[in-house]
Amino acid sequence: MxxxxxxxxxxxxxxxxxxxxxxxxxxxxxxxxxxxxxxxLSADELVELSVTTEEIMTNLSDEGFAKVTFRIQVDNQKAKKELETRMFQIRNSIIYQLSGTQAEDLKGPEGIDKLEQDLQKTINGFLENGKVVRVFTTEKIVQ
Known part of the structure; x- marks a missing residue:
């Protein structure tokens, strides 16, 4: 027992x-x-997984213009390399998006947020090897 x-x-x-x-x-x-x-992510990791666009200046739909720069964060290194390769498509998407926008739509945090989200969706449509985590507006001048 x-x-x-x-x-x-x-x-x-x-x-x-x-x-x-x-x-x-x-x-x-x-x-x-x-x-x-x-x-x-740490600041170094964020830099490693993001790409900055060149300055883009284009007309808006209401005869104004915008000068913008973005930093696009992706989720992996393959996506970053693909993003760099597709930068001409990214620039085209930004110009296309802005050309249908009025200056008033880009004023305030809501306008910037909407533009960033729209660009994120569009850019994600191009990528095959990852996804855009966030689009940061690093420079914006609208007149």
């Missing part, structure tokens, strides 16, 4: 140990420490 009791206690202790180890492993993997999953 004592041998049976000892075996049962060892099996129970082993099961509790295995569950505890599994719990710790799951906690570590799902706790959000993964920087890319949480979207929190």
């Amino acid at each position: 004592k041998g049976s009791l000892v075996k049962t206690m060892l099996v129970m202790l082993s099961a509790i140990t295995v569950l505890a180890i599994a719990g710790v492993v799951l906690y570590i993997n799902l706790s959000g420490d993964d920087k890319k999953a949480s979207g929190k």
Whole structure:
């Protein structure tokens, strides 16, 4: 009887140990420490995964003009390389988007946010090796 009791206690202790180890492993993997999953990159990582457009100056639909520069962040190095290769398409998309926009639409944070989101969707349509995480407006002059 004592041998049976000892075996049962060892099996129970082993099961509790295995569950505890599994719990710790799951906690570590799902706790959000993964920087890319949480979207929190260091400044160096952000630079490594983004491309800056050249200054773009174009007419707006209401006879005004805009001069803009963007920094486009992607999710991996392959996407960055592809983005650099497709920069002519990106510039074309920006000019196309702005040519249908009025100066009033670009004023204030809402206008900038809408433009950035629209460009993100458009650029994601070009990419085959990743996706655009965010478009940052780094320079904007509208007249």
